[in-house]
Amino acid sequence: MSDATLYEETFNINSTIADKYDRVTRVLGATHDASTALTLDVNHELYPLSSGETVTMVLATTLNLDGTKDERGWREKKGESTLADMYDYVCYGKVYRFEEGEEGRSIKCYVSFGGLLMCLDGPHKKLSPLRIDNVYMLLKK
Template sequence: MSDPILFEDTFTITDINAQKYDRVCRISCTSTDQLTTFTLDVNSEIYPCSTGESISLALASTLSLDGKDENAGGKGAWRDVGMGEQTLANEFDYVCHGKVYRFEEGSTAGNMSVFVSFGGLLLYIDGPYKKLSPLRIDYAYLLMKK
């Protein structure tokens, strides 16, 4: 089995835009090493955020702790989790499942940008190709915690 975490880093929230929708805000964040940035639409009713907060963001291919493919059938899909069974979601406060729909060259040389839609809540992440290249998959889980 493989490691289900494709990308993980710690970020600081630099800006919050909550003007367009009642229960959704768009947060902009910068990693602690200043190499990676992301913009994410967050359900602010479920997961309130404030500028200056530090958050941990992870993107994973599966919620299974052993990296087992959920689409292989049988037990393991996120909806089939049994009572008391542990998943990656247990370690995080905010979890979404979405479709990776676009890749581009990044804002600077050696960077790439990845776009993911979580049912209309969008993620744009820009950073070094080496850190983001594992995200060249069809679907991903977003996991965040403060």
């Protein structure tokens, strides 16, 4: 499964903004060492998050436990165990942009999950496995 995992980190939720859209909360957080910042839109009716909570996030290329590429949609795998079974909130989206940070030491990675957006801002070394491609984002508290 490790070949399919592009990024895994635990974030502390610092604040939330829920006043712009009906069902969407923008979550702002950082890793425990503050090396990576997270800005993430979530459907708060499906997965409510609040300040002070901790959430583990994984970005993966597939939900298959053996790391093989998805041949069909993950919802069609009736009776089969997938990575999604171990998490509370799963989204599928596209990494669509990168921005270089100061002196090439950090980058910003932007992902869209059907209009719900995410930005990771952190060290180039940690975020370098990400590329312009489709990814699954999995969250659990």
